[in-house]
Amino acid sequence: MAGLSLWWLLLIFVAAAAVIWVAGVQLSNQTDVLSVRLRLGSALGGLILLAIATNLPEIAIVASAAVAGNLGVAVGNILGGIAIQTVVLVALDAFGVRGKRPLTYRAASLVLVLEAALVVAVLAVVVAGSQLPDSLIALRLTPAPVLIAILWVVGLLLLRRAGRALPWHESGEAPDNQEPPRGHSQQRSEQQATAKGTSTARSATIFAVAAVATLVAGVVLERSGDAIAGHIGLSGVLFGATILAAATSLPELSTGLTSVRNGDYQLAMSDIFGGNAFLPVLFLMATLLSGKAVLPQAQASDIYLTAVGMLLTLVYAAGLLFRPARRIAGMGVDSLVVLVLYAVAVAGLFAIPNGG
Secondary structure (H helix, E strand, O other): OOOOOHHHHHHHHHHHHHHHHHHHHHHHHHHHHHHHHOOOOOOHHHHHHHHHHHOHHHHHHHHHHHHOOOHHHHHHHHHHHHHHHHHHHHHHHHHOOOOOOOHHHHHOEHHHHHHHHHHHHHHHHHHHHOOOOOOOOEOOEOHHHHHHHHHHHHHHHHHHHHHHOOOOHHHHEOOOOOOOOOOHHHHHHHHHHHHOOOOHHHHHHHHHHHHHHHHHHHHHHHHHHHHHHHHHOOOHHHHHHOHHHHHHOHHHHHHHHHHHHOOOHHHHHHHHHHHHHHHHHHHHHHHHHHOOOOHHHOOHHHHHHHHHHHHHHHHHHHHHHHOOOOEEOOEEHHHHHHHHHHHHHHHHHOOOHHHO
């Protein structure tokens, strides 16, 4: 695509982003239907299916970049995606939540705090793994990505157990948070599909078509984005961490707004934290596909973005515990802090020598 003009590249990029938006909504809807009908909702397989389905654009981009040897885009998309998907919660709080109470007040649950802790834990391993020598590789595997994958699976098992019961008053649920149980919007999606006469086979077919469309659009997005970055003189790391990461976060924004407007605040936050905890697992795929130690090649801007992702996640974890009741500028205090911190962080990203 390098031979195309900038306008053609922008048109292709926007078209691919639009396909990801539409296909991502279908993926989310059909995942809800299949999870309910196949009774995968609380099972480990269901959680893994949901994590993969909601992150197919990132999977396609990381795989394409790793095969092409463009590891800077792959790493930037993973770590930048975590930061910007956390900022999606700001949009959900400001434009999705109705009434006087902000998102974290209504969603407050110790299970969500544990999900935030899992995000911080896997990102801590990312930082540690980036300091290991790139010669520490065997059978196309390096220690940090393997540990991240193990930590993610163990974390899912613990979260599944916590979701059933915690040895706390009300099983870790805060008083006067959302009244319907977490995940009730998934049941609603399945009931709507049943009312329309959508069979399980049809739902699975739609899921498969949307998955293929998302994967193809993700590759196109990565290739056109890399060419655009070259045209405008922006490094692959910066482009992957900002514009490309924002484009791949569109499905999370759409489905999150749907969950919030249906009153399923906990599910909306859980989808974001769950996706963010899964994204570093893609370092394992990138290492296998490229045959190189990916994390030791992380630049200063990548570690910077990792710290930003950890900080923003901790702000929301604090919000879930302290439950600010006020809304400022149409959002909770924690969302406002996250928005300001992210804006400052992006400005700082351009000041990093190897990031610009």
